[in-house]
């Protein structure tokens with residue numbers, strides 16, 4: 001396994017064609033595109049790392065997997081009154097579907113859906129309390145209390161996040177946002193601004209590879225049925241309008257973020273985190289996807305055999 005990762009770093013990680021770093025969040029535009037890291041945590045307790053696997057990066061939309069898990073813990077199936085479970089086929093920040101579908105986002109991983117999930121987590125509390133809950137959850141599943149928000153990234157997005165503000169207000173107009181819109185956006189921007197390394201992220205995803213139980217501590221995080229459903233949403237919706245392409249090329253439940261990270265789950269075996277800041281045209285890590293494609297070729301880990 002280590003040899004496969006070293007080969008991926010030496011070849012794909014060194015590519016000249018690295019995609020484009022997200023610049024609509026000014027703070028993300030300052031990240032050096034030449035970085036590349038990969039980490040694999042296995043359900044039997046091994047950790048393999050290569051490249052910049054210990055470098056912190058902004059997990060952005062990967063955090064939507066964690067906020068959804070927290071919301072499911074609080075509301076159970078009530079979450080599905082607020083967001084659907086269908087792929088959108090539209091860009092992550094699109095507003096068009098909301099108007100045709102009564103303000104209900106297609107799924108929890110597009111921005112509108114994750115904003116609706118942030119509203120669900122707030123439940124009349126202050127953003128600080130909701131955020132403490134999400135962060136505590138991430139620290140618990142990563143077994144690492146050093147994980148924090150990057151306030152600079154959160155503030156940078158708050159200052160420029162007009163599109164997300166538009167999505168939130170649009171849903172509020174349909175009576176779908178129950179808390180003050182600025183609370184909801186503050187919660188959403190901050191959980192997107194959690195900073196983690198590939199190593200921490202791979203560790204955090206392990207419960208999804210192990211039927212909802214942390215295989216290293218033995219802690220039950222979610223029931224097996226819930227882990228299976230979260231994985232299915234990642235497969236169908238985790239890469240927005242690139243989800244079909246990702247399933248075709250990689251064949252694993254995965255969630256991307258505009259920071260250039262991807263979390264991919266190999267049920268029963270491992271959790272993988274890869275990071276390369278340059279994005280493809282739909283906003284998913286360009287080299288990250290290539291690395292996962294190569295890894296799956298080398299290991300046969302696709303869920304499709």
Ligand SMILES: NC(=O)CC[C@H](N)C(=O)O
Pocket residue numbers: 059060061062092093111157164189192256257258259283
């Ligand atoms: N795709 C992403 O990672 C988007 C997350 C980002 N915080 C946004 O709302 O635009």
